[in-house]
């Protein structure tokens with residue numbers, strides 16, 4: 382499996398997807414999110430963070446760029462790369478030391494994808510001719526560890542999420 386396409390009908394479905402994925406995450410995992418304004422990137426991170434044991438409120442880090450939240454397995458590193466001018470600005474944040482002991486989730490991560498070799502890429506889009514709350518998620522990665530997690534995710538999600 383090189384990618385997984387998932388159809389969600391509303392924000393509750395997105396929470397189901399985020400929660401189910403979060404249960405498979407392990408320390409050092411990096412997820413890059415791509416998708417237009419308002420597709421639900423922050424919404425996804427908030428649900429995943431709750432499952433990961435985050436007790437603090439997860440909001441959009443657009444202006445502060447990065448937020449660190451304690452979670453059960455270390456730190457949730459939540460980044461919004463929207464306002465980053467280049468990849469050097471990401472490196473300058475000095476998040477490297479936290480990333481191996483945590484989960485990193487980067488909104489607008491497509492802007493700085495060349496910084497990473499091992500990551501899950503989640504592309505969220507609005508559904509043309511769909512309702513306002515429908516979204517398509519495409520999850521992809523080239524690494525074997527993520528392929529295994531994507532197969533587990535597929536097995537754990539309600540099967541109707543795979544029908545368009």
Ligand SMILES: Nc1ncnc2c1ncn2[C@@H]1O[C@H](COP(=O)(O)OP(=O)(O)OP(=O)(O)O)[C@@H](O)[C@H]1O
Nearest residue numbers: 390391392395417418419420421422423424514516
């Ligand atoms: N299926 C859905 N999944 C996620 N959010 C949804 C869905 N349907 C409607 N929404 C709504 O869309 C909005 C998504 O906002 P959110 O801040 O998560 O987007 P974002 O992609 O992070 O935007 P930005 O690019 O500004 O960071 C929320 O108001 C949420 O309630």
Ligand SMILES: [Mg+2]
Nearest residue numbers: 422423441488
């Ligand atoms: Mg956001």
